[in-house]
Amino acid sequence: MSDNYHHGDLQNALLHAVGEIIEEKGVGAVSLREAARRAGVSHSAPAHHFGDKIGMLTAFARKGFEEFGQRMQAAADSADEVDAKFRAIGVEYIRFAVERRPYFEVMFRSEMHDSADPDFKCVSKDSFGVLMSVVESMSAEELNGADPMHAAMSAWALVHGLATLWLDGTLSQFTDEDLFTLVQGVFEADIKV
Amino acid sequence: MSDNYHHGDLQNALLHAVGEIIEEKGVGAVSLREAARRAGVSHSAPAHHFGDKIGMLTAFARKGFEEFGQRMQAAADSADEVDAKFRAIGVEYIRFAVERRPYFEVMFRSEMHDSADPDFKCVSKDSFGVLMSVVESMSAEELNGADPMHAAMSAWALVHGLATLWLDGTLSQFTDEDLFTLVQGVFEADIKV
């Protein structure tokens, strides 16, 4: 690999830079030029690879969903009992949101990516599939007679809500608890609405 | 009120404009200049009133929380039974998110306002207080022995997750259901994690 002209893996270097920018300055600070700067490359290089800004962010979101899907699957595989799988997925969801905040924010904010991108659609559906297949393996008794899709949405909404409220700093206004102590408490308190 | 120089209620006119901008072009399109344009006023007028951009958005969020708090309170008062209050609050939360999307987005995104603003803090805490007081009026039996704070967080996370997933367009990828049919189903399916 030459030192100069041909970077070798610029695509990944740029996506890495995007992550850094979000980590340091938030999603609003992402720009093609700043990503180029951090990758040590001319400011028009990113457009060459990704077409435009939204293309770069969509590629970033796709990469996020790939890791996310793998982690969800690993969580589901980490337990034998259905309800243990269920909990493991929930905890891993929140863990991902906190550890990989830049991905999470771009993945789940519609204005930050192109949801119509076929690859994006595919990889995001796959992630949801992990949750669905766990729910579908539940017995009618375990589901309390609930529709599996609704049960999946319910679980998803709960962890997604916790994650976003935490990331937005709203929760810390109301409780001093460590996030995972809180998660534990919330999972146990998940009373019937 | 003169036609020209002194507007009379520019502050509100600007906040109204902010709502319009978000409705039409999303939170990223908000600017002092665009708000001024829509209020039919010079571009430096908003700074005169709000100090800077974040000041304008924080005022917008405050206004949102005021309406939000009132609606939460009205929902809580609309029923006699505790669990009916609980449900009413949940539905109203989601209804607010959908009907008043611009407010909702600015209220719950930390980078869109100044969370340290004393008035903001006050009015957002008040809203949460409505939920807390309903949960606190529940008997130990109704709570299934759960900590009231955790029960409140759990309910909050559920509806907040539903609302944000819906607004971000993520849910519509997976279900064709009307939002409130889905909400109904999810509330009923709210199984123990």
Add this chain to the structure above:
DNA sequence: TGTACATCAGTGAACGCGCGTTCACTGATGTAC
């Protein structure tokens, strides 16, 4: 009833900035012969 004056809302010109996009280009690489 009239005048002077303080206050405050809103103006408009100017500034510098970072951005996305375009485009003709150049340097490196690999392949065909």
Add this chain to the structure above:
DNA sequence: TGTACATCAGTGAACGCGCGTTCACTGATGTAC
């Protein structure tokens, strides 16, 4: 083994844009006397 050529990655100058902020200003309003 050497040469010609196509391909593709990355360059860098240029463009126009909308933005936030500043600042000396002006027009309207109300109050004191």
